[in-house]
Amino acid sequence: xxxxxxxxxxxxxxxxxxxxxxxxxxxxxxxxxxxxxxxxxxxxxxxxxxxxxxxxxxxxxxxxxxxxxxxxxxxxxxxxxxxxxxxxxxxxxxxxxxxxxxxxxxxxxxxxxxxxxxxxxxxxxxxxxxxxxxxxxxxxxxxxxxxxxxxxxxxxxxxxxxxxxxxxxxxxxxxxxxxxxxxxxxxxxxxxxxxxxxxxxxxxxxxxxxxxxxxxxxxxxxxxxxxxxxxxxxxxxxxxxxxxxxxxxxxxxxxxxxxxxxxxxxxxxxxxxxxxxxxx
Amino acid sequence: xxxxxxxxxxxxxxxxxxxxxxxxxxxxxxxxxxxxxxxxxxxxxxxxxxxxxxxxxxxxxxxxxxxxxxxxxxxxxxxxxxxxxxxxxxxxxxxxxxxxxx
Numbered sequence: 001x002x003x004x005x006x007x008x009x010x011x012x013x014x015x016x017x018x019x020x021x022x023x024x025x026x027x028x029x030x031x032x033x034x035x036x037x038x039x040x041x042x043x044x045x046x047x048x049x050x051x052x053x054x055x056x057x058x059x060x061x062x063x064x065x066x067x068x069x070x071x072x073x074x075x076x077x078x079x080x081x082x083x084x085x086x087x088x089x090x091x092x093x094x095x096x097x098x099x100x101x102x103x104x105x106x107x108x109x110x111x112x113x114x115x116x117x118x119x120x121x122x123x124x125x126x127x128x129x130x131x132x133x134x135x136x137x138x139x140x141x142x143x144x145x146x147x148x149x150x151x152x153x154x155x156x157x158x159x160x161x162x163x164x165x166x167x168x169x170x171x172x173x174x175x176x177x178x179x180x181x182x183x184x185x186x187x188x189x190x191x192x193x194x195x196x197x198x199x200x201x202x203x204x205x206x207x208x209x210x211x212x213x214x215x216x217x218x219x220x221x222x223x224x225x226x227x228x229x230x231x232x233x234x235x236x237x238x239x240x241x242x243x244x245x246x247x248x249x250x251x252x253x254x255x256x257x258x259x260x261x262x263x264x265x266x267x268x269x270x271x272x273x274x275x276x277x278x279x280x
Numbered sequence: 281x282x283x284x285x286x287x288x289x290x291x292x293x294x295x296x297x298x299x300x301x302x303x304x305x306x307x308x309x310x311x312x313x314x315x316x317x318x319x320x321x322x323x324x325x326x327x328x329x330x331x332x333x334x335x336x337x338x339x340x341x342x343x344x345x346x347x348x349x350x351x352x353x354x355x356x357x358x359x360x361x362x363x364x365x366x367x368x369x370x371x372x373x374x375x376x377x378x379x380x381x382x
Contacts, residue, residue, distance in 0.1 A: 066293055068314050068325040075328050173321055 039150055040094035041112070041209055042217045044102070045253055046141075047087030048113035051103060052261070053134055054080035055268045059121055072170060076131070079163040086156045104272035108262055109255040115248055116199035118260040122192065125185070128174040129192035135167035136230050137203045140223045149215040172234050179238035190240065197243040202250030203227075209253070295344035296322040298329075300336035308340050316341075 035043060057077030064070040088099040116134060121127050142164060145157035178189040204224040210217050235242060251257075272278070293315040299308035311330045316322035322341040331339065350358055362368060 066315050068293075068316060068329065072325060072328045075332060170324060173324065177317065177321075 033152065034093045035090055035150070035152070037094055038209060038212050039153070039216060040091045042213055043087045043091035043153065044112045045114075047084050047091055047102070048111050049117050049134075049138075050080045050087065051084035052111070052113045052117040052264060053130070054078070054084055055264055056117070056121055057127075060127065065124060073127070076167050076170065079160075079167070083156065083160045083163075086159075090152050090156070100272065104269045108257050108265060111255065111257065111261060111265070112253055113257075113261070114199070114202045114252040115250055115258060116196065116203060118252075118258060118264060119196060119199060120260060122195070123188055125178050125188035125192035126195060128171055128178065129189070129196040131167060132171040132175050132193075132231070132234075133196055133200055133203075135164050135171050136227055137200075137223070138164040139168050140226045140230070141218055144218045144223065148217070153216065168230075175234060175240075176238050179240050189238075193240060194243040194245070198246045198248045199250075200227075201247045202252060205250060205253075207253050293317050296326075296341045297344050297347060298322075298326040299340040299342070300326070300330055301338040302336055304337060308338065311335075313344060319343075 054077045057073050057080070060073040060077075061070050064073055084103075085099050088102045092098055092102050116130065116137075119126070119130055121130075139161065142157040142161035146154050146161065148154040148157065175189065178185040180186070204220045204227070206219060206221050210219050232242070294317075295313055296316055296319075297313050298311050300311045301308045314322065314325050314329055316325045319341060323339055326339045326341055330336070
């Protein structure tokens with residue numbers, strides 16, 4: 001948001017944003033450096049993670065347990081969509097593609113999101129478990145990415161970290177309430193956590209790309225300890241065990257996905273593909 | 281018949297009244313109400329519902345049933361008495377010199 005935008009928003013409590021004119025943050029325009037191919041690929045990892053989970057969270061609007069929770073999940077989804085827009089905008093410049101080209105005109109093998117993000121919404125507990133893992137991972141990632149040698153990635157991280165900090169808090173509140181609520185809510189929270197935990201490992205797996213981005217990307221494996229240290233006290237308070245067992249082999253960063261992603265993309269892309277070039 | 285918010289048995293979560301302070305030095309103002317299972321989540325829901333366009337710096341939530349209201353049917357007895365008693369307004373008094381911010 002520029003200073004002018006902020007002043008305008010303060011003058012009018014509701015702002016005056018036209019949907020087709022939501023501008024990307026200034027950090028992406030100023031400097032106008034184009035990412036190298038490797039940096040663009042890394043931005044795709046992060047942008048696709050955010051895009052896929054944002055799309056999934058949108059499903060909850062009108063379906064959450066209460067109206068207030070519709071809005072909470074919708075807000076979180078929109079925050080993540082904002083991160084996805086910035087990251088995909090940056091990633092696309094290298095190949096002369098727009099954020100919309102990347103979101104709507106790629107197929108599953110071209111998506112770089114980790115498998116956690118394409119796991120189904122399931123019941124409310126599954127969505128909360130996915131949010132709990134995702135928000136803690138993203139918080140540690142963006143905290144460190146603020147020190148990236150790439151100015152654009154550092155700026156996006158600085159803006160995003162405050163938002164995922166709130167997402168983390170939202171998920172923690174619900175993990176505690178579901179786990180310590182009724183027998184049924186506890187059973188669902190435990191099932192959800194053990195269904196989602198196999199996808200934690202992939203988030204912290206290093207790929208060859210990371211070796212080529214020393215000082216720019218955050219090495220995923222270096223975030224694992226901070227993640228474990230952050231989730232442990234919450235799980236202890238919720239009287240939940242860290243689930244063991246099956247670990248997904250992942251492959252999302254190389255374009256290998258489960259069938260879930262196909263359904264998500266079909267819904268996300270159908271309108272743009274039916275009306276190429278349309279704006280709304 | 282439609283019941284008042286927060287009183288229907290189908291509503292599991294209690295009703296909370298939300299007060300937001302727009303900026304430092306201004307008092308909290310009632311902005312609306314919402315449902316939440318407890319106070320901690322009520323503050324978070326209030327943040328999402330009432331401050332997402334930068335409207336506030338502080339939020340209070342109060343259980344709606346903790347608020348005692350005046351009786352809407354007793355409006356006459358409660359609020360009409362000041363009519364005609366314009367001496368209750370300070371406009372009849374002259375301001376002392378040196379009192380600048382009255």
